[in-house]
Amino acid sequence: MDTQVKEIIARVLNVDPGVITDTLCSGDIPQWDSVGNLAVLSTIEQELEVEFPLEDLFDLTSVRSIIDEVNKLTK
Amino acid sequence: MIYAPHSPLLCDIAAHAANNPDKTAVVVGDNRVTYAGLTDNVGRAALFLRSCGLERGDRVMLAANKEVEFIYCYLAAHLLGLVNVVVDSASPQERIDYIVSVTHPALVLGNGISVDGCRPAAFDAIDWSAGETQAAVPAGTTACDVADVMFTTGTTGVPKGVCLSHANVAASARNTNGFIGTDAGDIEALALPLSHSFGLGRLRCVLMAGATIVLVNNFANLKTFFNVIEQEHVTGFGMVPAAWQYIKRLSGRRIARFAEQLRYVEIGSAAMPVEDKRLLMELLPHTRLCMHYGLTEASRALFTEFHAAADHLESVGRPASDRVEAVVLDDEGNAVPDGVDGEICVRGNMVTGSYLLPDDNQGAFFGDWFRTGDWGHRTANGDFFLTGRKKELINVGGEKVSPVAIEQAIKRLGIADCACIAVPDPNGVLGEVPKAFLCRTAGAPCIEEIKAGLTQLLPAHEIPVEWEWVDNIPRTASGKIQRLKLKQ
Numbered sequence: 202m203d204t205q206v207k208e209i210i211a212r213v214l215n216v217d218p219g220v221i222t223d224t225l226c227s228g229d230i231p232q233w234d235s236v237g238n239l240a241v242l243s244t245i246e247q248e249l250e251v252e253f254p255l256e257d258l259f260d261l262t263s264v265r266s267i268i269d270e271v272n273k274l275t276k
Numbered sequence: 277m278i279y280a281p282h283s284p285l286l287c288d289i290a291a292h293a294a295n296n297p298d299k300t301a302v303v304v305g306d307n308r309v310t311y312a313g314l315t316d317n318v319g320r321a322a323l324f325l326r327s328c329g330l331e332r333g334d335r336v337m338l339a340a341n342k343e344v345e346f347i348y349c350y351l352a353a354h355l356l357g358l359v360n361v362v363v364d365s366a367s368p369q370e371r372i373d374y375i376v377s378v379t380h381p382a383l384v385l386g387n388g389i390s391v392d393g394c395r396p397a398a399f400d401a402i403d404w405s406a407g408e409t410q411a412a413v414p415a416g417t418t419a420c421d422v423a424d425v426m427f428t429t430g431t432t433g434v435p436k437g438v439c440l441s442h443a444n445v446a447a448s449a450r451n452t453n454g455f456i457g458t459d460a461g462d463i464e465a466l467a468l469p470l471s472h473s474f475g476l477g478r479l480r481c482v483l484m485a486g487a488t489i490v491l492v493n494n495f496a497n498l499k500t501f502f503n504v505i506e507q508e509h510v511t512g513f514g515m516v517p518a519a520w521q522y523i524k525r526l527s528g529r530r531i532a533r534f535a536e537q538l539r540y541v542e543i544g545s546a547a548m549p550v551e552d553k554r555l556l557m558e559l560l561p562h563t564r565l566c567m568h569y570g571l572t573e574a575s576r577a578l579f580t581e582f583h584a585a586a587d588h589l590e591s592v593g594r595p596a597s598d599r600v601e602a603v604v605l606d607d608e609g610n611a612v613p614d615g616v617d618g619e620i621c622v623r624g625n626m627v628t629g630s631y632l633l634p635d636d637n638q639g640a641f642f643g644d645w646f647r648t649g650d651w652g653h654r655t656a657n658g659d660f661f662l663t664g665r666k667k668e669l670i671n672v673g674g675e676k677v678s679p680v681a682i683e684q685a686i687k688r689l690g691i692a693d694c695a696c697i698a699v700p701d702p703n704g705v706l707g708e709v710p711k712a713f714l715c716r717t718a719g720a721p722c723i724e725e726i727k728a729g730l731t732q733l734l735p736a737h738e739i740p741v742e743w744e745w746v747d748n749i750p751r752t753a754s755g756k757i758q759r760l761k762l763k764q
Binding site: 215226227228229231232233234235236237238239243255256258259260262 | 366492493494495496497498499500518519522525526527528530673703705706731736737
């Protein structure tokens with residue numbers, strides 16, 4: 202799942218996959234702005250068939266936190 | 277110490293440095309710069325610019341990123357009577373190339389930008405520890421000299437350079453501070469881009485007031501943004517309506533935690549739904565919620581404050597100060613009675629004197645009244661209301677997008693004819709997004725291929741969200757696209 206999530210983030214933000222490390226956070230690179238973040242979250246929801254709970258969205262700020270959330274939702 | 281009588285902005289900053297040298301002016305991450313440190317570094321940057329051989333009136337293309345060195349260099353150019361050409365380093369290369377071709381910068385300065393044929397310099401080329409910090413203003417420099425050329429979206433798809441004088445940029449800040457009430461006690465978080473009129477204007481407002489500005493990359497990471505508000509005791513910030521949609525969606529009602537702390541929020545660059553205004557009023561009942569109406573050419577022309585205008589929240593407000601006037605004129609430039617729609621036109625101390633290219637000035641003014649291109653009316657009470665837009669721009673979350681620029685890019689990918697219009701953002705965040713109508717012809721590329729091709733030609737926000745194949749594009753007898761028909 203780690204690889205899939207990172208691949209989606211890199212594709213949506215149109216950046217080199219090597220940029221997408223566990224510790225990268227929204228806002229850290231120009232491409233990951235607020236519009237980019239919404240696109241990242243909605244694409245992951247569609248492609249991995251998960252639905253992020255509204256109350257969790259605020260905390261999904263790093264690549265790692267998004268991967269952990271997807272893992273939790275697909276268990 | 278800075279001495280720059282031609283620049284009211286620099287005069288105010290110098291006064292703050294003299295009267296309150298240890299006051300924090302700018303915070304970027306762990307770096308805290310005092311007003312004394314700010315003026316010293318403006319002097320060092322000015323000495324560097326002078327060492328490059330630049331002379332009064334020369335243009336400096338400056339990459340506007342959230343770096344304190346940008347602020348030093350921006351103000352240093354003002355000090356020397358140079359002209360800043362402020363650009364977003366993430367702009368498509370075509371846009372940068374065009375701006376270079378019309379401004380002929382003597383120097384390109386900043387990180388993440390380089391241009392063929394110009395001398396690029398990174399901020400670290402400047403000796404920020406130099407002991408010498410005094411740079412003299414060239415003789416003859418006046419407040420009427422152009423300080424900045426800001427590029428805005430033109431209806432034809434070609435960016436238009438807006439010339440703003442030292443007097444213009446200072447007047448806009450004073451008008452804005454006068455309305456909002458920003459003062460030396462304020463601490464502002466700036467998440468808006470510095471390459472845009474709104475974000476750069478906020479920077480000038482804060483520094484003229486002698487307040488503190490905290491630079492934040494953007495709104496994407498709301499945890500960071502809220503941490504900054506809490507830890508830096510932030511009392512104000514600026515945002516576009518799309519940012520509020522984002523904050524609301526991802527953080528719910530969390531901003532209400534700061535209701536007793538936030539003295540003001542400035543909103544602008546796009547229309548805001550009334551229900552969003554009401555929600556902000558509910559969550560921040562004691563905060564001045566100030567929304568401006570304006571353009572790069574006439575920054576912050578009108579203002580409204582939501583709590584004070586609770587019974588007419590649809591209004592875009594009244595002139596920002598007694599130095600600003602607004603009228604509604606017909607196609608011949610004659611005033612129309614209150615309540616009758618026409619073109620909103622403004623004049624005042626912050627209005628540009630001209631565009632960079634003479635051709636762009638044609639039809640831009642009625643005498644000294646700047647034509648906004650927006651339709652609306654004034655009520656007998658003096659409040660202005662927008663009812664439509666004469667210029668065919670698409671407002672994507674505050675970013676003005678020319679449909680013509682999108683159409684040209686699509687045609688380059690092998691589509692014979694097409695047209696773009698604004699449609700409501702299906703996600704309810706950006707306000708408007710582009711929709712493309714494509715003329716169906718044999719051998720045309722598929723939509724996925726066009727989308728992929730556009731990522732190389734346009735910024736992400738300009739790529740259409742909705743697509744539709746049609747047999748032909750409706751046009752007038754003179755060949756002009758009938759966009760209203762497409763909207764139906």
